Amino acid sequence: MVSRTTAQARTEPKPAPREWRRFKFPESLYKWAGLMAALLFLSYSIVYLNIPLERFFNMFGRVGTLITDRYYPPEMEYVTEPDYLSSVFDTIQMAYLGALFGMAAAIPLGWFGSYNMTPSRRFVYPFARFVAMCTRAVHETIWAILFVTILGFGMMAGVLALTMFCIGFAGKLFAEEIEAIDMGPVEAIRSTGASELAVMVYGVFPQVRVAFTGIGIYTWDVAFRAATVVGFFGAGGMGWYLKRNVLQIETTRVSAILVSIILLVLVSEAVSAWARARVAKAK
Amino acid sequence: MASASTTARNVDRILAARTKAKFGRSIIYAAVIAMAVFSIKTTIIDDTDWARLGSVANVLASAAEFLGVDWGLLPNLLEPAIETIMVATLGTLLGVVVCVPAIWFGALNITPFTPVTYPLARLMMTLSRSIHEIVWGLFFVAAVGLGALAGVLALAIRSVGFIAKMSAEAIEDLDPNPVEAIRAVGGSDFQVFIYAILPQVLPVIVGVVIFEWEINIRRSSILGLVGAGGLGLVFFRQLNTFNFPGVTTVILAILALILFGEIVSYYVRKAII
Numbered sequence: 001m002v003s004r005t006t007a008q009a010r011t012e013p014k015p016a017p018r019e020w021r022r023f024k025f026p027e028s029l030y031k032w033a034g035l036m037a038a039l040l041f042l043s044y045s046i047v048y049l050n051i052p053l054e055r056f057f058n059m060f061g062r063v064g065t066l067i068t069d070r071y072y073p074p075e076m077e078y079v080t081e082p083d084y085l086s087s088v089f090d091t092i093q094m095a096y097l098g099a100l101f102g103m104a105a106a107i108p109l110g111w112f113g114s115y116n117m118t119p120s121r122r123f124v125y126p127f128a129r130f131v132a133m134c135t136r137a138v139h140e141t142i143w144a145i146l147f148v149t150i151l152g153f154g155m156m157a158g159v160l161a162l163t164m165f166c167i168g169f170a171g172k173l174f175a176e177e178i179e180a181i182d183m184g185p186v187e188a189i190r191s192t193g194a195s196e197l198a199v200m201v202y203g204v205f206p207q208v209r210v211a212f213t214g215i216g217i218y219t220w221d222v223a224f225r226a227a228t229v230v231g232f233f234g235a236g237g238m239g240w241y242l243k244r245n246v247l248q249i250e251t252t253r254v255s256a257i258l259v260s261i262i263l264l265v266l267v268s269e270a271v272s273a274w275a276r277a278r279v280a281k282a283k
Numbered sequence: 284m285a286s287a288s289t290t291a292r293n294v295d296r297i298l299a300a301r302t303k304a305k306f307g308r309s310i311i312y313a314a315v316i317a318m319a320v321f322s323i324k325t326t327i328i329d330d331t332d333w334a335r336l337g338s339v340a341n342v343l344a345s346a347a348e349f350l351g352v353d354w355g356l357l358p359n360l361l362e363p364a365i366e367t368i369m370v371a372t373l374g375t376l377l378g379v380v381v382c383v384p385a386i387w388f389g390a391l392n393i394t395p396f397t398p399v400t401y402p403l404a405r406l407m408m409t410l411s412r413s414i415h416e417i418v419w420g421l422f423f424v425a426a427v428g429l430g431a432l433a434g435v436l437a438l439a440i441r442s443v444g445f446i447a448k449m450s451a452e453a454i455e456d457l458d459p460n461p462v463e464a465i466r467a468v469g470g471s472d473f474q475v476f477i478y479a480i481l482p483q484v485l486p487v488i489v490g491v492v493i494f495e496w497e498i499n500i501r502r503s504s505i506l507g508l509v510g511a512g513g514l515g516l517v518f519f520r521q522l523n524t525f526n527f528p529g530v531t532t533v534i535l536a537i538l539a540l541i542l543f544g545e546i547v548s549y550y551v552r553k554a555i556i
Contacts, residue, residue, distance in 0.1 A: 042376065045369035049431035049512075056432060063426045090330075093322040100319055137541040138534060139505045141417060145522065146530075150346050152335055155326040229415040233508075236330065246421055258414060265413035282304075 074256035084241055084257075088264065090155060091237035095224035097159045102166020102223070103216050109167060110174025111200060117178055117186070119196060132175070136168025144230040155236030162223050162230065170219045174212065181207045213279045221272040228261050352535065353521075353528040360517065360536045367513035367540060370431050370506065371499040374438025378446060378499075379492055381439055385447035390454040404447070412444030416502045420509040434503055434511030441502065442495050446488070453487035454480075489555050493548045500544040504537045514540070 021028070046053070078084065112118050113128035143164045147157035186203040194202070231239025238257065245253040336342060388394050389404030419437035427433050461479040470478065507515025514537055521529035 042373065045373060049366060049369055049373070049435075051373075051430075051432045051435065055427055056436075059427050059436075066426055090326060093326050096318065097322045097326060100315075133541075133545075134538060137501060137538050139501055139537075141505050141508065142518070142534065142537075146349070149522070150342060150349075152332060154332065155330045159326055225413065225415065229417050232417060236326070242418070258418065261418075262410065262413045266409060269409075269413075 070251040071255040073252065074259050075252040076256050076259070078253045079256045079260040084238070087238045087241055088260070091227045091231070092224065094155055094158045094162060094230070094237050095220060095227040098162025098227065099166050099216065099220040099223040101159070101163040103170050103219060105163070105167045106170035106174050109171035110178055113171060113175040114178035116181070116183065117200070117204060128175070132168050132171040134168070135164050136172065138164070140165040140226045140230060141233060144233045144235040148234045153234040158227065158230045158235030158237055161235055162227055165226055166219050166223055169222060170215060173215045177208050177211045177215065178204060210279060210282075214276045217272045217275045217279070221268050224268045225265055348527040349531050351528040351531065353526060353532045356521070356529050356532045360514070360533065363512070363514045363517050364536060364540055366431060367503045368500065370434045370511070370513055371438060371496060371503040373435045374503065375442055375492060375496045375499050377435060377439035378442030378495070382443050382447045382450065385443055386450045386454065389447055389451040392455055392457065404451070408444040408447050411440055411442070416441045416506065417509055420506050420511050424510045429510045431512045434506040434513065437506060437511065438499050438503055442499060446491050446495055449491040450484065450488045453484045457483055486555075490552060493552055497541070497544045497548050500540055504540065
């Protein structure tokens, strides 16, 4: 064995020093082919969408002048008017209710949609997953438009749109959280002959309570961001003021509203981060 | 005897702490319920025009108009659907390009000058995340005119926040050992970047970008509402002509598109990571 390899080494010429590569032959080919296909798709889509590239490259100066000439300075008096402030308050309430209703519906959905705890893997599980996907896939503005068409203008349409949005959002996170639990307590409670609901209440819920609270606060935060625009389509809140000023080309007021939205989102983010840290610590 | 009394005292303390925690929790529950009741009163009961809404039968009747599918619309949906996917893809990729400085400035261990660049990057991320895509769409329609370009730009800016935040966190969690190793065998800065940093963060970044692409399909499907083309425009037209089965058709098409995006992202994720 040893003598043969030495003999081979003696007879064969020394191979040329090879360059080290991370990807060997077939993978490198797939990689290049994939990259080329992606580039081809990109260039084709630029052509297909008729994107005027020269306008894209000229854009930067125009955006600068657009901001300095028209959107600056923001008319901050407008956003401190009582009308606007009350609409901000409405928006917060809408987001709160939407997140609350959404979560109330998402808890059973999370239960049915978690693979380890679902009552029936063949029927209920795919159905719950499908409902969660549908409510999440349809954008919140589309929900807002649909509910405004059915129920008329007003905050009820906004609350329902946010509810639909939160059902999908929280339902998916809840299901993932339930799938990650320790099955020991579940087995223990099941072995006492408890019903599925009792298993849920005493075996699963104590394990996920903290995580659910955190997800709930996060859902409210996301719902608030969505709530700032559902009013754009007539579903109440500050979005209506945004739409009105956009249509009237009151650009300095629009920028003031945007500034107020950014500030409110910052505040809501800080509050939600604080509350989530607090909940995690209370564990 | 002494130990028994300490145990008793400990038990008392734990019980007292539990009562206190229970009390605090019930106050929180009461506040949550009180605020919910107040909000229901102001937003739903007071703000709704109940007389105009009519009875439950009326509402159900107007909801029932959406039942049914307008099959005749289907051939007209193919082109907007392709447009929607393309806008989402281009927007995500442009977002990745715009992201690079935000990631560079926003990761604490590589940011060039922490007191200035780090807050700057954070500001970029917050701006991008806190303004809704509809508003970005309006802004870019004003800047570059109607058409897909405005949608691409809006999605690009809107994607920056999420991609940059996750990627900057991935870079902050970098394992320094491979960097040392490549340096020790005489690698240049560029080689350190290619062989030590990129392999560590690339799976995370690619995963985040694919996830963002999925979200962007959802977003680009509504950008037509503010004049950026795609399925949103068809949706808007169907609604304004009161063709409610057509509206349902468009929503089903959006669902199909999102399902397609989820399937593609599943396979791409499996192939790359």
